[in-house]
Amino acid sequence: MYQPPLFRETRLDVLHTLIRSHPLGLLVCNGSEGPVANPLPFLLDADVGPNGRLQAHLARANPQWRQLAEMAEPVLVVFQGAESYITPSWYETKRETGKVVPTWNYAMVQVRGTVRVIEDKGWLAAQVATLTATHEAGRAEPWQVTDAPQAYIDAQIKGIVGLEIDIASIDGKWKVSQNRPVGDRAGVATGLEADQGADDSMAQLVRQYGGLTGE
Numbered sequence: 239m240y241q242p243p244l245f246r247e248t249r250l251d252v253l254h255t256l257i258r259s260h261p262l263g264l265l266v267c268n269g270s271e272g273p274v275a276n277p278l279p280f281l282l283d284a285d286v287g288p289n290g291r292l293q294a295h296l297a298r299a300n301p302q303w304r305q306l307a308e309m310a311e312p313v314l315v316v317f318q319g320a321e322s323y324i325t326p327s328w329y330e331t332k333r334e335t336g337k338v339v340p341t342w343n344y345a346m347v348q349v350r351g352t353v354r355v356i357e358d359k360g361w362l363a364a365q366v367a368t369l370t371a372t373h374e375a376g377r378a379e380p381w382q383v384t385d386a387p388q389a390y391i392d393a394q395i396k397g398i399v400g401l402e403i404d405i406a407s408i409d410g411k412w413k414v415s416q417n418r419p420v421g422d423r424a425g426v427a428t429g430l431e432a433d434q435g436a437d438d439s440m441a442q443l444v445r446q447y448g449g450l451t452g453e
Contacts (some may be wrong), residue, residue: 239348239409244417247345247410254290256319256347256410257282263349265294265401266314269305276302278401280315281369289405292349293365295398303399307355312406319345320439328429330421343414343426343440350407356400363391365400414443423448 247253257263257280266275278294292315296303306313326338356362367383374380383391415426423444430441445451 239346239411241409241411242417245411245413247412249410250289250408253347253408253410254282254284256345257292257317257349260317260319263292263294263315263317265296265302266316267302267306267309267353268311269302274302274305276300279369279373280317281365281372287404289349289408291405292351292401292403294401295362295365295369296401298397298399300399303355303401306353306401310352312350313353313403315349315351315403317347317349319347320437320443321345322430322437322440324415324426325429328422328425329418330425331419338422343444345412345414345443346410348409348411349403349405351403351405354402356402358400359395362395362398362400366395366398412443412447414440414447416447418448420448420450424450 261280262277263280264275264277266273276296278296281293282290284290321344324341324343326332326340329338332338370383415423427441427444427450431438
């Protein structure tokens, strides 16, 4: 990933927070016929190793897991956070000189590591239960795996394969208008907040990283 120093985010807790907030990662590897990519919901265990560990599962019918089992090289997992188109109409510089162009703001984490393929039924059952509990936690009446008949769950588990990735490297890029003059940063934040179709979380990032939080 192209990383201008101004956009680089290295704080591990910040990178982990994005993964937890946007857990649908794109798992990318080299297949026999070229690159292969599949979106998977990941769990992060931050207490394993220096960078943490990712866990996921995919359908047994998905051929990617067999390719992963045979390969030794690291895979790439991409987690996409807040993102938004940025119109130059929000820039103070547009009114001053007109020398502006559109861009796109985004926050992203890329993880690399070697995959272990897991077919153990106990591991898979635990992973599914934890994944479910994590995403049902905010509901008034959380659904639990045990709400379904055990025979049905057993059959479902037979149809999946587990993945575990110890994170060897983790890179974060927060491109949130830090390279613009302060007036442009303020204009972007205000413009995003006023745009009903825009992502409010991006406006918050522009203010946070642009030194505008004291406004």
